Amino acid sequence: MRGNNLVTKANNLIETPLKLGVVEMRIVIVLISTISPHDDEFKPYRFKISEFAKMIGVKNKNIHQQIKDYTYSLMSQPFYLHDNLQVTWLASAEYFPGEGVVEVEFSPKLRPYLLQLKEKFTTYRLIDIIKLKSAYAMRIYELLKQYERIGSRTFTVQRLKELLGIEDQYPVYADFKKRVLVKAQQEINKHTDISFSFEEMKTGRKITEIKFLLSSKSADAKASVLSDPDKPAGARHHTSSRLRQQLKEEFGLQAKAIDQVLSQYDKHYIAENLDVVRADAKRGRIKDIPAYTMSALKTDYRKKRSGLEEEHIASQQAKQVESDLLESYIHELSQQVRDYITNLSAEHIQQELDGLKYSVRTLGIAIVDDEVTDPFSESGSYFIQYIQKKYFKDYTFERYCEQKADTDARLIDEE
Known part of the structure; x- marks a missing residue:
C-alpha cells in the first residue's frame, strides 16, 4: 500500500449518504486504492495487519481485535445505493493469525461502482484523504473533489447533512458550522490537494444553503501519468482542458505544440497514443518524452485495428x-x-x-x-x-x- 495509490469511485457512489466513522472510511478507501484499473472482477485483497493498522491509524496494542471489529462493522451495516439496493461494503474478511494477515473481499454488488469505470467517476490520491482526521472532512473532500474543475458546488444544509449521515444531528446551524464545516475546512485546506471557502445563503432569516468555492493547489495537483503507469489514460474522461494540462505537465510539451496537437487530433486519438507513450516509458524505451510523444501522435503508435x-x-x-x-x-x-x-x-x-x-x-x-x-x-x-x-x-x-x-x-x- 502506497500513499500515491489512486482511489477511483463512481460519482453515484460518492453521492450516497453514508454513516461511517473515520477508521471505517479509511479502511474503505485503502481497499479501493488497491484495486487495479485492469481488474474485471473483485479479488481477495491481502494485507499484513500491522501495515494495514498503521495505514488506517490504529495504534493501540490489540490491533488485531480492533481491525476485526471494524471489518465486522463494515459487513453488518448495510446502506442504500439506490432505492432498491441495500449493500454492505465487504462480503468477507478472513484472518490468518499465524501469518498476521487479513484477506478481504468487496461485496459483488459494488462492482459497477468500483471496477472498469469509463465515465461519471472521480479519482483522487490516497495520500490526499488518508491524513484527514474526521469522517466529515473525508466525505466533504470527496463531494467537492467531484467539482474541482467547475470550481464551486452548492448544497442545501439538509442535503449535505444527509450525505454526511448526520441528518438528525446539529439542529442549531451554528453547531453544524463549527463542528462540521469549519473543522472540515481546516483539515482539507491543510492536508489535501484542494482548498475551499464557503458562502451561506438564506431563505428569510434561516441559512438553508451552503455554496463551496473550490481551488486546486497547483503544485500538489500535478499527478503525473508517467508516475502512475498502471492507470490508462484512455479509461479516463478527457476534455480539452484536461488534455492540455496532461500534455504540458505530464508529457512536457510546450504551449505551441499543445495548441497544434489539440487542433489537429481527436481527443480519443490523443488519449490512446498517450497510453502507448506511458507503456513504453515504463519499459525504459524513451529518452526524450516530449519528442517521443509528438512522434507517437504524428505517426500513430496505436495498434492497428481492423475496419470492423x-x-x-x-x-x-x-x-x-x-x-x-x-x-x-x-x-x-x-x-x-x-x-x-x-x-x-x-x-x-x-x-x-x-x-x-x-x-x-x-x-x-x-x-x-x-x-x-x-x-x-x-x-x-x-x-x-x-x-x-x-x-x-x-x-x-x-x-x-x-x-x-x-x-x-x-x-x-x-x-
Missing part, C-alpha cells in the same frame, strides 16, 4: 459524445431553472405556487409551501418540474446542441 474494430470504436465514441452532451444539457437546464427560481420575488413565488396547486388539484398531490424552494423535498421537486415545463419547454436537447455547435464554431473562428 474502427467502426465499433467510432460508434462507441459517438455514443459517449452524445452521453456527455446529454449530461451537460441536463446540468445546464437544471441550473437555468434553479437560477430562475432563485431570482423570483416572494410574491411571484406565491403566484407560481398557486398555479402549481391548481395544476395538481385532481392528482391527490400534497404541496408543502415551506418546502417549495428546497429542490430535495417532494414539494420542491414538483415546483421545479412545474417551472421547467412552464418556462423552459422550448429549451430542448436539440436546441442545446445547436447552441453549443454555434458557440464552438464561433470560438474556433476567434482563435
Whole structure:
C-alpha cells in the first residue's frame, strides 16, 4: 500500500449518504486504492495487519481485535445505493493469525461502482484523504473533489447533512458550522490537494444553503501519468482542458505544440497514443518524452485495428459524445431553472405556487409551501418540474446542441 495509490469511485457512489466513522472510511478507501484499473472482477485483497493498522491509524496494542471489529462493522451495516439496493461494503474478511494477515473481499454488488469505470467517476490520491482526521472532512473532500474543475458546488444544509449521515444531528446551524464545516475546512485546506471557502445563503432569516468555492493547489495537483503507469489514460474522461494540462505537465510539451496537437487530433486519438507513450516509458524505451510523444501522435503508435474494430470504436465514441452532451444539457437546464427560481420575488413565488396547486388539484398531490424552494423535498421537486415545463419547454436537447455547435464554431473562428 502506497500513499500515491489512486482511489477511483463512481460519482453515484460518492453521492450516497453514508454513516461511517473515520477508521471505517479509511479502511474503505485503502481497499479501493488497491484495486487495479485492469481488474474485471473483485479479488481477495491481502494485507499484513500491522501495515494495514498503521495505514488506517490504529495504534493501540490489540490491533488485531480492533481491525476485526471494524471489518465486522463494515459487513453488518448495510446502506442504500439506490432505492432498491441495500449493500454492505465487504462480503468477507478472513484472518490468518499465524501469518498476521487479513484477506478481504468487496461485496459483488459494488462492482459497477468500483471496477472498469469509463465515465461519471472521480479519482483522487490516497495520500490526499488518508491524513484527514474526521469522517466529515473525508466525505466533504470527496463531494467537492467531484467539482474541482467547475470550481464551486452548492448544497442545501439538509442535503449535505444527509450525505454526511448526520441528518438528525446539529439542529442549531451554528453547531453544524463549527463542528462540521469549519473543522472540515481546516483539515482539507491543510492536508489535501484542494482548498475551499464557503458562502451561506438564506431563505428569510434561516441559512438553508451552503455554496463551496473550490481551488486546486497547483503544485500538489500535478499527478503525473508517467508516475502512475498502471492507470490508462484512455479509461479516463478527457476534455480539452484536461488534455492540455496532461500534455504540458505530464508529457512536457510546450504551449505551441499543445495548441497544434489539440487542433489537429481527436481527443480519443490523443488519449490512446498517450497510453502507448506511458507503456513504453515504463519499459525504459524513451529518452526524450516530449519528442517521443509528438512522434507517437504524428505517426500513430496505436495498434492497428481492423475496419470492423474502427467502426465499433467510432460508434462507441459517438455514443459517449452524445452521453456527455446529454449530461451537460441536463446540468445546464437544471441550473437555468434553479437560477430562475432563485431570482423570483416572494410574491411571484406565491403566484407560481398557486398555479402549481391548481395544476395538481385532481392528482391527490400534497404541496408543502415551506418546502417549495428546497429542490430535495417532494414539494420542491414538483415546483421545479412545474417551472421547467412552464418556462423552459422550448429549451430542448436539440436546441442545446445547436447552441453549443454555434458557440464552438464561433470560438474556433476567434482563435
